[in-house]
Amino acid sequence: MTDQIAVLAPDKPRGLFGDAWHALRSRPLFWVSTSLILLVVLMAVFPSLFTAADPGLAQLSRSRQPPSSDAWFGFDNQGYDIYARVIHGARASIVVGVLATAGVVVLGSTIGILAGFYGRWLDAVVSRIADIFVGVPFVLGAIVILTTLNASGGAGPVRIVAQVVLSLVVLSWPVSMRIMRSTAIAAKQQDYVKAARALGASPRRIIFKHMLPNCVAPVLVYSTIALGAFIGVEATLSYLGIGLRQPVVSWGVMINSAKDYLRVAPHALLFPAGFLTATVLAFVMLGDAVREALDPKLR
């Protein structure tokens, strides 16, 4: 198996992402998940496209009204329009998911690639620290961080979001760090890295030119799956009352406030929970599709 592989390869030059895109295009799973994600992103950016109702308007007189033609999803216990809140809630969920993912990927990959490249004591120290973070139960860790940060209470929406993102990043970076570290270690032993070192290439050049482009794929896949997971975690934390909370509107906040009236107003829980599940699923499906597309062995 040496020459025939090349002989079978197509003539048009295509890079990693060109190939992946080619494989993705033919996958229904990819199109379903991206359409869903696009829809949710649209909701987050332009909620007014979907609803004119005010998510902050509480009409106690309409409390727990079931879905009707002028309020598609009905009203919750406080008399908020559930449809309007589901639409407006997408923003907080997406913002938390995207920021936390970006933070985790940037922090984890940077540490991971450095640990993988330099090895020795740096790697040992970083790996042990990561082990400690992995050892902390996630929800417990988040409760500790969030209650400590917010001991005084009364934070504004931006601060609350920032705190939730921070706690997610602090508790999750070791995962992407480990992924990056192990791919970096594998890449470092490749002969092309040896050849570059023999030419006298600087560590910077080796990391950016030779290792990074060959190491991003696994972390990229992880990040799509993580994004979905973080949106779910945001909801969990909010449900527990330690994540986002009023005045921020998010799916988790909605689920939290609906939980006590589940029997009398199930629709108040059903709709935000349905949107949450669909969004998380969409990201996980996308991650799956991307993983298969980036792995030549699975194509």
Next chain:
Amino acid sequence: MTALLEVEDLHVEFRTRDGVARVLNGVSYHVDAGETLAVLGESGSGKSVTAQTVMGILDTPPAHVTKGSVRFRGEDLLTAKPERRREVRAEGIAMIFQDALSALNPVFTVGFQIEEQLRLRRGMSRSEARARAVELLDLVRIPHARQRVREYPHQFSGGMRQRAMIAMSLALDPEVLIADEPTTALDVTVQAQIMDLLAEIQRERHMGLVLITHDLGVVAEVADRIVVMYAGRIVEQSDALSLFRSPGHPYTAALMKSLPRLDDKGAALDTIKGLPPSLLRIPPGCPFHPRCPRAEDVCSAEVPAPARLGLGRTSACHFAAEVLNG
């Protein structure tokens, strides 16, 4: 007389995203009891695919056998019922692979893997099977077989793993042994040991041995007959002595000339220009014509039929006779 194992006019294609790769285009060979047939060819020429078709371990899809037959003692295995096929293959034909480490299961001891077949197919008890496994490891000259039978594949060196594979393939006393590049991953000194062992076992048991290799030297040392493959075809078929004395196909001749020699430093090597063809786009006519030093117009127009060059010798070249006579 029917041959022990006979492959006839085998056509196999792989349907891939980039098109249909015609990997075998009419491969025929046979091996008799007590005979060593060498299948010689460069990588991608279809040696392993032929062997895998014989063994019924080809991945279908993407592979499709579109034509041809594989006969063991006259019985066509490609059309036989699945149970019958499995039985014939388990009892009659065994195969060893190039990469012994990945062919052995890492989570079971070497002994267990040999014993499993004996218990399954021969109904032996645990202790009988263990005793036989030790005998087999002894036979392939693994030192301290009684202890080593309890070890795992990773505890064996490369040469010992290949010996263990051979022991395993001999467990059910096969009549034909197919060895797919059994020594390519090994050092020369170990390769010599393994080739000696294979030759000896083959002689003692009067087995048919199909030795797949790309190494002309190995072929010259052990083969009785040789088939040379190129782009999924048999281009030349001959007994070993005559083939090395005077090759009957330009490809075989060129291959021999491009080999550096152990006994002479030599000047520049003769090379074969270009690359083996893409199996997605095999050149029309003779598949070797873009690289052939003797090619003429007819070569790109007509597929050469195998021409007889004497007893048991054929060459698929329009100018076979001229090539043979220099």
Next chain:
Amino acid sequence: MAELLEVQDLVKHFPVTRGVLFKRAIGQVRAVDGVSFTLSAGETLGVVGESGCGKSTLAQVLMLLEPPTSGSARFEGEPMFAMRGSALRALRRNMQIVLQDPYTSLNPRMTVGDIVGEPFEIHPEAAPKGSRTTRVRELLDVVGLNPEHINRYPHQFSGGQRQRIGIARALALRPKVIVCDEPVSALDVSIQAQVMNLLRDLQSEFGLAYVFIAHDLSVVRHLSDRVAVMYLGKIVEIGTEEEIYQHPTHPYTQALLSAVPVADPALRGQRDVIRLTGDVPSPIDPPSGCRFRTRCWKARDVCAEEEPALVDRGGHLSACHFAEERSVVP
């Protein structure tokens, strides 16, 4: 003039460690264990030996990819291992490497042009005055590739072509020495011959010196002026191509040569056959005295007690107490 490259008592041990948190060394892999040789300009030194005998490790240490455990090496008289800064950069320009695996030695995310042009990016002082692209195209042409393919990716080439790309990259800075670590081992016979001829032509055209590592003895003979035979981290015999192949005196060299199958069925059963038993022992715990004694048919008590020195025994250097010529190549 001094030799181009002089290697003295080179040693490279890798620690074998146990434990995760507190790594402790439980032994040493004696990958290269006291190797000395010289290489003059324009010459090819072949290095042969079985898998694991330290050939690649030797190459890595010579290329300063791994620090040596001890020993010295001089390039044009200057100690290599102490070089820093501009001296080191100059050394990098003068010594290049071609690696074995054509599939992993090229970065799959870079075009051929970027790969062959990278040496100029790293060493702008050695880059051509005019257009780098022109020079890269020239280099591709020199190694027999179509310069039009400059924008293609490695996966679009065959193994032999990729090996040519690797050679072009090594040639870019006009080095004086190229260390070739099994450059043709992964190639098919017909392609192997093309690459060997290329290496030969380049040598005479640019006056290159090669350290040519391979396990195929015929390939090594074809390209080498002198040959070193390695066993378990040591050179056991070294001499001219003629001396090693026609008049070997070390039992290991003789066994190695005798094990090579010869492509001539007429010689079947007529050759002097030496069959070693067993495998190469572990380099973690090599045998005392002569390392070959566990597989040597001539071994006596003295072999376990006293390590044979690599000294002139019958015309060329051989490390055997009972060195004796025996011709095994027909």
